[in-house]
Amino acid sequence: xxxxxxxxxxxxxxxxxxxxxxxxxxxxxxxxxxxxxxxxxxxxxxxxxxxxxxxxxxxxxxxxxxxxxxxxxxxxxxxxxxxxxxxxxxxxxxxxxxxxxxxxxxxxxxxxxxxxxxxxxxxxxxxxxxxxxxxxxxxxxxxxxxxxxxxxxxxxxxxxxxxxxxxxxxxxxxxxxxxxxxxxxxxxxxxxxxxxxxxxxxxxxxxxxxxxxxxxxxxxxxxxxxxxxxxxxxxxxxxxxxxxxxxxxxxxxxxxxxxxxxxxxxxxxxxxxxxxxxxxxxxxxxxxxxxxx
Amino acid sequence: xxxxxxxxxxxxxxxxxxxxxxxxxxxxxxxxxxxxxxxxxxxxxxxxxxxxxxxxxxxxxxxxxxxxxxxxxxxxxxxxxxxxxxxxxxxxxxxxxxxxxxxxxxxxxxxxxxxxxxxxxxxxxxxxxxxxxxxxxxxxxxxxxxxxxxxxxxxxxxxxxxxxxxxxxxxxxxxxxxxxxxxxxxxxxxxxxxxxxxxxxxxxxxxxxxxxxxxxxxxxxxxxxxxxxxxxxxxxxxxxxxxxxxxxxxxxxxxxxxxxxxxxxxxxxxxxxxxxxxxxxxxxxxxxxxxxx
Numbered sequence: 321x322x323x324x325x326x327x328x329x330x331x332x333x334x335x336x337x338x339x340x341x342x343x344x345x346x347x348x349x350x351x352x353x354x355x356x357x358x359x360x361x362x363x364x365x366x367x368x369x370x371x372x373x374x375x376x377x378x379x380x381x382x383x384x385x386x387x388x389x390x391x392x393x394x395x396x397x398x399x400x401x402x403x404x405x406x407x408x409x410x411x412x413x414x415x416x417x418x419x420x421x422x423x424x425x426x427x428x429x430x431x432x433x434x435x436x437x438x439x440x441x442x443x444x445x446x447x448x449x450x451x452x453x454x455x456x457x458x459x460x461x462x463x464x465x466x467x468x469x470x471x472x473x474x475x476x477x478x479x480x481x482x483x484x485x486x487x488x489x490x491x492x493x494x495x496x497x498x499x500x501x502x503x504x505x506x507x508x509x510x511x512x513x514x515x516x517x518x519x520x521x522x523x524x525x526x527x528x529x530x531x532x533x534x535x536x537x538x539x540x541x542x543x544x545x546x547x548x549x550x551x552x553x554x555x556x557x558x559x560x561x562x563x564x565x566x567x568x569x570x571x572x573x574x575x576x577x578x579x580x581x582x583x584x585x586x587x588x589x590x591x592x593x594x595x596x597x598x599x600x601x602x603x604x605x606x607x608x609x610x611x612x613x
Numbered sequence: 614x615x616x617x618x619x620x621x622x623x624x625x626x627x628x629x630x631x632x633x634x635x636x637x638x639x640x641x642x643x644x645x646x647x648x649x650x651x652x653x654x655x656x657x658x659x660x661x662x663x664x665x666x667x668x669x670x671x672x673x674x675x676x677x678x679x680x681x682x683x684x685x686x687x688x689x690x691x692x693x694x695x696x697x698x699x700x701x702x703x704x705x706x707x708x709x710x711x712x713x714x715x716x717x718x719x720x721x722x723x724x725x726x727x728x729x730x731x732x733x734x735x736x737x738x739x740x741x742x743x744x745x746x747x748x749x750x751x752x753x754x755x756x757x758x759x760x761x762x763x764x765x766x767x768x769x770x771x772x773x774x775x776x777x778x779x780x781x782x783x784x785x786x787x788x789x790x791x792x793x794x795x796x797x798x799x800x801x802x803x804x805x806x807x808x809x810x811x812x813x814x815x816x817x818x819x820x821x822x823x824x825x826x827x828x829x830x831x832x833x834x835x836x837x838x839x840x841x842x843x844x845x846x847x848x849x850x851x852x853x854x855x856x857x858x859x860x861x862x863x864x865x866x867x868x869x870x871x872x873x874x875x876x877x878x879x880x881x882x883x884x885x886x887x888x889x890x891x892x893x894x895x896x897x898x899x900x901x902x903x904x905x906x
Contacts, residue, residue, distance in 0.1 A: 399799050460805065462805035462808070464775075474756060481756055486749075506693065509752050509753050552780050556779075
């Protein structure tokens, strides 16, 4: 082994961090989508592109990439043998494919026990107690991901139509959303027809913005969503004094609104998921050296 | 004019009823989808096919179809001039395109004032008070259609995953659904990924079935959904003693569970939407004759 490699791959981008054998990062590279659920081959090519860019950033010949010890955190790694399939396709000396949630947890909490909730477009829970790692939620926009930006943004559009029909009360927020669609509810329907989860998610920040101005509809949506997030926490947090971090684009926004007993144990994440991948590479490499040495 | 023609066109099928000038039906025909929102030309062809089949069933030469007075009830008729566009494309002597909700209301209530809620795969409200017709809901699965089978079935899948994650309690219903997917939550995710609203709707009858056995999760889902339906009724029903009918595949199932004050005014629909279209044709034709005669 000559280097460690951490990979954080997701639906929109893939990042690679090259590090020395102690885990000190010496180069970072970036490329396109690495979603192994939807397209394994594109994911593989983008992982290699990001790796090459990381070598270049470190000023090292990428020919050495065949000697690295790599840890990859990828969405869908634990579905239907995808992780093992990809490991067999990669040219690195050793490749370990974990879920994206695990590298996020490692980055946020380091080696501590605790729980992270990733609140981006989707939502997912990861908790660690010693060697026991548990995943929950994160089954996708259609039937899960409560609290994620896509669900929250969709809810805001639904409330706008309910207000239009006078089934629910109007508010400055629903008026503002209706105005974005030219006051025409059919344009909301057209938007929703082809909207991706990310498209729906573009309305989530608006809910927080109006909630901060005490908009009643926005506050009611966040009350519902926070209750869902805390139901998850109640279920997944063992009642020891564990750490909790909320990650993702909406993590900090939700964090400020959590119930006091959760806010009391809330911590800013120590590092990002890419750093988590490098840390896991360093730890696995070290324990491997001990075992082999 | 020689005959009246009623058309009930929807996403899966189109039905045509040929009637004499008094509105007595003499032949019924059927064909495929007539969704003018997604495919105007296919809708037009299926309307003509169903009409030809209705003439054939009546034992009358379809060459006479150019002389009919037609009323068509079609989803999306009131969106972006679709109705007027189709009227110009049809070969009948006179064509009036209304929304599917209006012919459903006419069929269910005849000439009485009142409200119908169409609870099929989607959900929609139509209310009539004299000449004032009001539509609400029915903006589609993604951002509306609360109480419809697609939303209810989706909810049941979401509850099954929440039970799998131990965020919510399990029940016989969630166990039964999980078993349909071989106990594998990833198979629910895969199903949901490509499921149409109708596909989600296939799980709605299961919710009623388990609710009738006092399944706690099923009852909680129906409590939520009934509250949403009654919010709509509270908003749309003027507080006179109006009639109310619940239509669609889930109408009778929901009807039995409505609050007492709504159950008290609930009536079985007098006729179906196709009959409603024929009635509207007869009424429009008669008033036209008076005006022209």
